């Protein structure tokens with residue numbers, strides 16, 4: 001099985017791919033999220049792992065847009081505890097560090113730590129682990145990476161400070177994606193779905209839809225609005241719903257269809273347990 005990940009070995013996406021699919025998969029490393037839909041839709045990979053939201057930094061809205069635009073299907077989800085580490089070449093001290101390079105989402109999650117070091121420049125890079133690799137290969141002095149412990153181990157860097165994210169409890173939710181009609185692993189249980197819908201321009205139209213979910217005993221775990229690019233100042237809603245009874249979910253969908261102008265099921269999958277870090 002060939003799975004695309006954002007980033008390289010040692011990235012958080014790598015950890016998630018191994019956790020979901022096991023250690024024997026082949027990884028296709030991408031240095032942007034934008035590369036993934038093309039790889040999936042041209043069958044160059046069987047699926048992909050894509051971060052979608054983080055408890056400190058919020059949603060990655062552009063990834064919602066990619067899933068919709070390229071008609072990808074959500075096959076599963078993983079909630080991963082994220083501990084960020086500041087790492088550099090052996091012997092480098094925090095006082096030696098002039099610049100810190102990392103993925104923008106990782107930088108966002110560590111903003112507070114760097115408030116005490118205003119002299120350090122924060123530089124956005126393509127991936128957390130890729131920076132660790134560069135520091136090692138090019139023997140970069142004065143540069144540190146924000147990345148996983150696994151990246152420090154793989155690239156032989158020294159961790160200067162661990163757990164530098166703004167709050168110790170920090171989680172990222174990742175989607176496992178596949179081609180619209182493909183199937184990588186058949187989920188044993190389906191108790192969660194992600195939907196995109198557009199409501200009519202009438203008073204109360206969103207609350208009507210939300211009421212349907214409540215009436216059918218479905219728990220709304222997330223709602224996110226996104227601009228519709230062809231229709232300025234109008235929005236599509238992306239929601240996640242959790243349910244016990246699949247038939248009940250389908251009945252709710254039939255009812256929702258009568259109340260919206262557009263509806264798309266982005267994926268039906270098994271809810272992942274939200275593990276808590278110790």
Ligand SMILES: O=C(O)C(=O)C[C@]1(C(=O)O)C=C[C@@H](O)C=C1
Pocket residue numbers: 006007010011012013014051054082103105106127128129171172
């Ligand atoms: O290390 C990775 O896998 C990344 O691509 C960085 C990334 C992200 O894309 O959101 C992954 C998870 C963490 O929330 C922080 C950053």
